[in-house]
Amino acid sequence: MQALEVAPTDHARIVLCDVLGWRHEKSAVPILINMLEHSSFKVRSAAADALAKIGDPASGNALLRRLELPDPKIGVRRMLLAALGAVNCQEAIPLLIEYLQNPDPSQRGSAAWSLGAMQASESLPELEKVLRSERSQYPRDRCLRQLKRFERKLVSNRGGLRKNGVLK
The missing domain is CATH 1.25.10 (Leucine-rich Repeat Variant)
Known part of the structure; x- marks a missing residue:
């Protein structure tokens, strides 16, 4: 998980988000939440996808807050919308x-x-x-x-x- 924070490229961050999501790595939720604010829309989308795969309801509020912010990339918004259901964010x-x-x-x-x-x-x-x-x-x-x-x-x-x- 530290590798995600210090990854030298956005591509490396995207791959690491994918790996953490596929492994359902609950301990990665805090860092993935941080990645929702990354400057790269591809990293933001990969982080939302990973959170959806992990399915931890604790990430719901962060996903909702991020969706409420303007994001010009439809793909990020689409992933945030799907992730909210995957983590069962009733709010x-x-x-x-x-x-x-x-x-x-x-x-x-x-x-x-x-x-x-x-x-x-x-x-x-x-x-x-x-x-x-x-x-x-x-x-x-x-x-x-x-x-x-x-x-x-x-x-x-x-x-x-x-x-x-x-x-x-």
């Missing part, structure tokens, strides 16, 4: 719902994925609304997949309730 749900209206389809799709990953039932009305009007394939697929995920959960919960005599 991000209202912002993710707002991102379903973003002009960029990749950001809308990433927001939909995160809402589904967190099983954010409060997003159902907005996901349904977006699905009816969405023209771009990626966000449309993400919304549809998340709605199907919620539907399966609802059906299985009802089945469980029937089995337990709560529903007849």
